[in-house]
Amino acid sequence: MYKRWYDVDPTVSLAVSLMRNSNILTQYKCADLIIKTSKENGIDLSENILTDAFSYVLRRWYDTDQKIAESFEYLKLLPEAIQKAVALEIIDLLQAEEAG
Secondary structure: OOOOHHHOOHHHHHHHHHHHOOOHHHHHHHHHHHHHHHHHOOOOOOHHHHHHHHOOOOOOHHHHOHHHHHHHHHHHHOOHHHHHHHHHHHHHHHHHHHHO
16 A cells, blocks of 8 residues: 555656755756646646645645645646656656756
């Protein structure tokens, strides 16, 4: 049994872990990638969902920043195959940032 939704796929779990350990500017680049890909795949969050999603007690590391929390809500709604593809893009982006 998985405790976190992103631990279902090891690639997604790795991407989230690497993203967590990156600086905030790099996290924003990843968040932008997640949101862009989600919208391209028909995922659209309403204002009410975003407000409700951000109004609970902040327990997860990505809840402390609204943009990052929003991007994870998008990522969570993507089909698993697209989640994995996005995770691979995030890993590539993070590796490029680290090398650059």
